[in-house]
Amino acid sequence: MIPTRHLGDLAVSAQGLGCMGMSHGYGTSDDTQSIATLHRALDLGVTLLDTADFYGSGHNEELIGRAVAGRRDQAVIATKFGFANRLGEPTVIRGDAFHVRKACEDSLRRLGVDHIDLYYLHRVDPSVPVEETVGAMSELVRLGKVRHLGLSEASAATIRRAHAVHPISALQSEWSLWTRDIEDPVVPVCRELGIGLVPFSPLGRGFLTGRYRSVEGLADNDVRRSQPRFSDGNLEHNLAVVAVVEELAAAKGITAGQLALAWVQHRGQDVVPIPGTRRRRNLEENLGALDVVLSEDDLKVLDEVGDQVAGERYDRTSLRFVDR
Structure with missing residues (x-):
């Protein structure tokens, strides 16, 4: 049985499932x-x-809705709002109260449910005080349309301001062996306030599994083609980082992906990573990371590996929408 962890007072499985790739970002x-x-x-x-x-x-929401039909009580549905454009259009972030209400109604309809268990602000709108956004989100809680609130890619200062308006249960941000930006000061603030941590891309967009040696073979619309860590120069450097992960994993009789995920799982009992996959065999492999025990020496080696990664995690355009 999968153990339980808590995001604030929301109980969830110790590992979740990121569903983005089932609809976009990684080819068909x-x-x-x-x-x-x-x-x-x-x-x-x-x-x-x-x-x-x-x-x-x-x-993606419609897909989740179809999957949980008849099994709603087994699922903790987390969805996000904030990007007010459609794919392929210029990026627009909205956190105004009107958009909060409309986005929630649209998500409930697509999901085919009467409430959302965890509702995140996907990106902070720099033109709207976060107090207005979270105030509108808290009204959704009062109305029973949402049970718990979350933020994504938010800074420590924004988290404090938001939490003062309504308790925040979870912060979703990128966190993995090769992305450790949130460890200071974001993680300490979350722990001070009792906010759970939900790392996305805990496998470095699949790179830490060792399955990708180049961008050749990736679909033309695969997001990794535009990310600096997969570019020439950085890619070759980062393959050497993955080689260390693979060597340690082999010595333990596990996969590189399981080792990388286990490192994230070991960050604390308030950490619930959401590795994404479209395939059952990868899902089952990922869950195997829950049984991996890492020693202090293992963690030290892996920490040092993470410090050697080359390149930004996003391209310049995408980084503009991360609240720092």
């Missing part, structure tokens, strides 16, 4: 395969399913 996907993976996750005891209204311009 197959709905039948994705729903089979979602059902397998629920069968295995994964409760936290992570989506957003932006993923696939609403398709």
Whole structure:
């Protein structure tokens, strides 16, 4: 049985499932395969399913809705709002109260549910005080449309301001062996306030599994093609980092991906990573990381590896929308 962890006072499986890739970002996907993976996750005891209204311009929420139909009580549905554009259009972030209400209604309709378990602000709108955004989100809680609130890619100062308006249960940000920006000061602030941590891309967009040696073979619309860590020069340097992970994993009789995930799981009992996959075999491999025990020496080696990564995690355009 998968152990339980808490995001604030919300109980979830110790590992969740990131569903973005089932609709966009990593080439073509197959709905039948994705729903089979979602059902397998629920069968295995994964409760936290992570989506957003932006993923696939609403398709991802509809997919989750189809997958949980008849099994709603087994799922903790987390979705996000804030990107007010559709895929392929210029990026627009909205956190105004009107958009908060409309986005929630649209998500409830696509998901086919009467409430959202965890509702995140996907990106902070720099033109709207976060107090207004979270105030409108708290009204959704009062109305029973949302149960818990979260933030994504928010700074320590923004987290404090938001939490003063309404308790924040979770912060979703990138966190992995090769992305450790939030460790100071964001993580300490979350722990001070009792906010759980939900790392996305805990496998470095798949790179830490050792399965990718180049961008050749990736779909033309795969987001990794535009990310600096996968570019010439940085890619070769980062492959040497992955080689260390692979060597340590082999010595333990596990995969590189399981080792990288285990490192994230070991960050604390308030950490619930959401590795994404469209395939059942990868889901099952990822869950195997929950059984991996790492020694202090293992953690030291892996910490040192993470310090050697080359390149920014996003391109310049995407970094503009991260609240620092």
